[in-house]
Amino acid sequence: MRSRLRLVIVFMFASLLLPGCTPQTASENSITLDFWAMGSEGERVQGLLPAFEREHPGITVRVQQIPWSSAHEKLLTAHVGGTLPDVFQLGNTWLPEFVALRALAPLDNVLSAEAQADIFPGVLAANRMNGHLYGLPWYVDTRLLFYRADLLQQAGVARAPQTWSEWTDALHRLKAHTGHAPLSLPFSEWQTLVALSLQQRAELLRDDGRYGAFSQPAFREAFAFYLGLFEQGLAEVGGELRVGNLYQAFADGRIAMLVSGPWNLGEFERRMPPGLRDAWGTAPLPVPDGAAYQGRSIAGGASLAVNVKSPHPQAARALLQFLSAPEQQLNFYRATGDLPVRKSAWQLGNLQQSARIDAFWQQLQQVQGVPPVPEWERLASLVMRHAERVARGLESQEQALAAIDKETDAMLEKRRWLMERSAP
Amino acid sequence: MKNSAAFWFLAPALGLIAVFFLLPIAAALLLSLTDFDIYAIGDPSTLRWIGLDNYRQVFEHPLFWTALGNTFYFVLFGGPLSVGLSLGAAMLLNARLTCCRTLFRTIYFLPVVSTLVAVAVVWRALYNPEAGLLNQGLSLFGIHPIDWLGDPDWAMPAIILMAAWKNFGFNMIIFIAGLQAIPERLYEAARLDGAGSWAQFRYVTLPQLAPTFLFVALMTMIGYLQLFAEPYVMTQGGPANATLSLVMLMYQEGFRWWNMGFAAALAFVLFVIILAGTMLQLRLQRKGGG
Numbered sequence: 001m002r003s004r005l006r007l008v009i010v011f012m013f014a015s016l017l018l019p020g021c022t023p024q025t026a027s028e029n030s031i032t033l034d035f036w037a038m039g040s041e042g043e044r045v046q047g048l049l050p051a052f053e054r055e056h057p058g059i060t061v062r063v064q065q066i067p068w069s070s071a072h073e074k075l076l077t078a079h080v081g082g083t084l085p086d087v088f089q090l091g092n093t094w095l096p097e098f099v100a101l102r103a104l105a106p107l108d109n110v111l112s113a114e115a116q117a118d119i120f121p122g123v124l125a126a127n128r129m130n131g132h133l134y135g136l137p138w139y140v141d142t143r144l145l146f147y148r149a150d151l152l153q154q155a156g157v158a159r160a161p162q163t164w165s166e167w168t169d170a171l172h173r174l175k176a177h178t179g180h181a182p183l184s185l186p187f188s189e190w191q192t193l194v195a196l197s198l199q200q201r202a203e204l205l206r207d208d209g210r211y212g213a214f215s216q217p218a219f220r221e222a223f224a225f226y227l228g229l230f231e232q233g234l235a236e237v238g239g240e241l242r243v244g245n246l247y248q249a250f251a252d253g254r255i256a257m258l259v260s261g262p263w264n265l266g267e268f269e270r271r272m273p274p275g276l277r278d279a280w281g282t283a284p285l286p287v288p289d290g291a292a293y294q295g296r297s298i299a300g301g302a303s304l305a306v307n308v309k310s311p312h313p314q315a316a317r318a319l320l321q322f323l324s325a326p327e328q329q330l331n332f333y334r335a336t337g338d339l340p341v342r343k344s345a346w347q348l349g350n351l352q353q354s355a356r357i358d359a360f361w362q363q364l365q366q367v368q369g370v371p372p373v374p375e376w377e378r379l380a381s382l383v384m385r386h387a388e389r390v391a392r393g394l395e396s397q398e399q400a401l402a403a404i405d406k407e408t409d410a411m412l413e414k415r416r417w418l419m420e421r422s423a424p
Numbered sequence: 425m426k427n428s429a430a431f432w433f434l435a436p437a438l439g440l441i442a443v444f445f446l447l448p449i450a451a452a453l454l455l456s457l458t459d460f461d462i463y464a465i466g467d468p469s470t471l472r473w474i475g476l477d478n479y480r481q482v483f484e485h486p487l488f489w490t491a492l493g494n495t496f497y498f499v500l501f502g503g504p505l506s507v508g509l510s511l512g513a514a515m516l517l518n519a520r521l522t523c524c525r526t527l528f529r530t531i532y533f534l535p536v537v538s539t540l541v542a543v544a545v546v547w548r549a550l551y552n553p554e555a556g557l558l559n560q561g562l563s564l565f566g567i568h569p570i571d572w573l574g575d576p577d578w579a580m581p582a583i584i585l586m587a588a589w590k591n592f593g594f595n596m597i598i599f600i601a602g603l604q605a606i607p608e609r610l611y612e613a614a615r616l617d618g619a620g621s622w623a624q625f626r627y628v629t630l631p632q633l634a635p636t637f638l639f640v641a642l643m644t645m646i647g648y649l650q651l652f653a654e655p656y657v658m659t660q661g662g663p664a665n666a667t668l669s670l671v672m673l674m675y676q677e678g679f680r681w682w683n684m685g686f687a688a689a690l691a692f693v694l695f696v697i698i699l700a701g702t703m704l705q706l707r708l709q710r711k712g713g714g
Contacts, residue, residue: 073679080465101466187662238663241574242553374462378681388664392576407486414463418470 031315033061034085036075039068040263041089041139041302044335045323052322059315072377079103086310087319089302090135092126097374098305099129105306106132110317111324118326118342122299126369135303136320139262139329139338142297143195143285144363146264147257148250150279151178160283162293164225167286171234174256182256184246185226185235187388190380191298192259197222198368199287199295205371205379205408210416212408214383215401221288223387223397230391237391247271250280259285261300262360266337282359299367301341339364375411382407456688465682478689488690490665491673492697494580498669499648499701502584507637507644509592514599515629529600533593540590544657547586548573573659576666583667587654591647595640602636603629638709642702649698670694 037045042065049061064085066074072094078084079101090098098104110133116124119137127135147160152170155177161167174182185192197204202218205211213219229235236242239255249255251273258264268280287295304323306316322328329340330349339360340346352358370376386400395403456478458464464471482488513532517525535543550557551572559569572582610628619627630637652671655661661668661676670690678687 076462076682077679097462101462103466238571238574241663242571244552244554385665392664394664403486414459414461414470417472418463 031059031312033059033087033312033315033319034064035061035319036064036066036085036088038066038071038089038302041336041338042066045332047335048323048328048331051328052319055322056315056318059318061319076101082309084307084309086307086312086316088305088307089138090305092123092135092137092141092299092301092303093370093376093380095127095135095303095305096129096372096376099134100374103305103308104134105308105310105313105316106134107136107306107317107320108133110136110320115324115342118344120299120341120343120364120367122364122367122369123301123341126299126372127303129372135305136324137341138302138304138323139332139336140341140364140367141261141263141300141302141339142360142363142367143191143259143261143300144297144359145257145283145285146250146260146268147281147283148253148276148279149281150276151182151253151256160281161286162283163286163289163291165289168229168232168234171229171257172232175234178253178256180254180256181233181236181239183229183235184239184243184249184255184258185229186240187238187384187391188240189259190384191261191300193222193226193383193387194370194380195259195285195296195298196226198298199285199291203371205373205412208419209371209373210412210419212379212405212412214404214408220397220401223401225288227387227390227397237388251276262339263337265356265360282356284359284363294362294366296366296368297363299369373412373415375415378411379408382411452688452691455685456692458685460684460688462682474685478686479693481686482689482693485673485686487665487668487673491668491670494666494668495649495651495670497580498584498587498651499645501581502587503641503644503648505584506588506592506648507595507640509588510595510640511599513592513596514603515625517596518600518603529597532596535590536593538590540653541657543586543590544654548658551582574663576664579659579663579666583651583654583658586658587648587651590654591644595644598636598640599633602633606632634709638705641709642705645701645705646698649694649701670697 035045036042042063046063049063053060072091075084075088075090075094075098079098084103095104116133120140123137123140124133127133127137145160149160151174152160155170155173157170157173161170171182194204197219200218200222202222203213203216204219206213206216214223230237240246243249243255246255246258247267250258250268251271265282269277272280284294285297287293304320306313306320310316323332324342326340326342326345326348329342329345332338333340333345333349333351339351339357340349346352346361352361370380373379383404386395386404389395390397390400457473457475459472459474459478516522517529517532522528549555553559553569553571553574556572558572563569570578572578606629610632611624614624614628650671651669652675655667655669655672656675659667661672671694674687674690674694677683677690
């Protein structure tokens with residue numbers, strides 16, 4: 001008797017589960033677009049979508065918010081499992097990987113030629129591979145200096161540093177003034193080291209991405225400068241863990257400078273106490289001594305990509321067109337603080353009025369992407385692993401650079417094999 | 425006829441085991457002989473059979489030996505600490521003089537059933553080098569603040585401490601069951617022979633607990649060799665890879681970089697290590713017991 005009851009319960013549960021397994025078929029003239037976006041973008045983009053749905057009555061957009069920390073794994077897993085959404089946000093440096101996976105639909109004709117010319121060229125170039133555009137830039141990201149202008153002044157430095165030696169000097173003075181290592185330089189952010197090496201015109205990879213070029217003088221200089229900041233006690237190894245809340249530390253003056261991106265514009269505006277509202281500024285990254293200011297920084301940001309297997313390619317294109325129109329770019333900037341990729345959106349909103357944002361505009365004129373190889377994220381984590389080992393005194397710079405090249409070459413073995421195979 | 429009825433009764437279970445257990449193992453074994461990676465997901469024709477090359481690469485991987493060392497560190501120090509704590513707590517709770525046993529049993533078991541992520545948040549606060557309770561306690565004894573999770577020398581001890589605290593309750597329950605199964609007359613006899621409490625523990629409790637001990641030690645070792653969640657939520661394997669375990673390395677290679685062939689090979693290496701550890705323990709215990 002009891003076992004029969006159990007059987008009934010099992011069937012009840014099974015019947016509950018069944019509708020969840022069958023694909024949801026909406027009525028024929030309405031389409032549901034799945035859209036994955038990360039972090040706060042995922043949350044705030046939802047405010048823009050009602051306008052899109054009004055313009056396109058047949059389309060409903062379902063946004064899924066994914067945390068940045070697990071986004072890369074999640075997207076890859078979803079691709080393998082065949083559950084990638086129609087449209088998704090993609091970090092620029094992940095693009096080559098998804099192109100190698102053949103997960104992305106080419107987007108060459110989504111925007112007109114004029115509209116494409118309206119996008120920062122370095123950023124657009126980072127989305128082009130094998131002659132096709134695979135990601136539509138959504139917002140730009142580059143790294144530059146955030147600093148406490150008041151502390152800098154008190155330490156006797158008149159303006160934000162423009163060269164590496166001015167930078168080191170300013171940091172020494174700040175340290176003498178505040179008594180703390182003034183620069184926050186976490187090893188989890190490879191962008192800073194790579195941006196410094198781009199200023200030295202480092203290639204990073206040579207022979208069309210076949211081998212590592214980290215032992216070459218250009219990267220070597222940047223590596224030495226970066227690690228010198230720790231050696232001289234201007235940045236603290238693992239300081240970000242000790243500091244805990246960065247914004248609190250920046251307000252206390254325990255941290256007086258950091259290299260960061262546009263998302264922190266909004267964060268600092270929100271989180272600085274009223275007395276410090278005007279006490280901080282941004283400036284393009286300092287350049288190697290003797291080089292022209294401003295130098296380069298890294299072309300980052302996120303793009304929108306379309307799943308090659310999406311059953312609704314037209315609707316997906318419409319969503320992309322909507323989100324990259326200058327007005328929506330401006331709305332998105334107002335909601336998130338993410339900087340628009342369309343130059344006309346900057347004019348439309350008069351963004352350069354703010355000196356802090358203008359620094360980004362200046363820096364964005366000279367940005368460069370990382371080598372477009374699918375292995376990039378892995379390579380970056382390898383470089384930072386060795387940088388951390390040197391900073392902690394576990395190996396010398398020479399050993400680290402040799403090891404980085406050796407491990408890079410091993411990592412790129414398959415890429416070389418594929419390139420040789422496809423070559424005649 | 426009789427046999428076929430038995431077969432049909434077993435069939436559902438066997439089917440499940442075959443589909444969800446044996447098949448994946450066989451697939452993983454095949455996978456470990458290939459260089460399956462993101463290129464192969466995109467275009468299967470780029471998949472190469474590379475035989476045992478992945479296994480060679482495992483031993484040449486710059487982080488394999490680090491991860492192996494960290495894992496052994498965790499097992500060799502964390503395992504005995506955790507089992508010792510469990511036994512100690514079980515003895516205390518089993519003592520007749522202890523009051524509110526059920527209450528304490530519940531309290532000690534609570535960490536086992538709490539979510540690791542929530543526990544990690546609390547322990548991160550405890551370990552905070554400036555405001556953390558642990559360092560403030562230590563400072564009362566004049567000990568300088570320790571950067572628990574940020575210093576490569578202290579990160580693993582910090583993980584061990586937390587893991588031991590989180591897990592000892594489970595083994596404690598098993599030990600309590602073992603202790604309650606020891607007949608009271610053995611202790612009476614020992615006392616009549618003039619045995620003190622240490623001698624009673626050494627010559628009655630421990631030998632009687634031997635089977636429980638073997639089980640607990642084995643399960644703890646097997647579980648601890650698969651260390652993953654604690655460093656994953658507390659340190660992400662850092663600082664300077666001081667808390668990178670074998671399973672974390674496997675996860676990074678497999679699911680962050682999609683080097684599935686390599687990760688599968690690593691999984692089989694870990695399997696062999698666990699098997700060897702288990703056999704070693706069984707042999708040692710047999711020798712000790714016999």
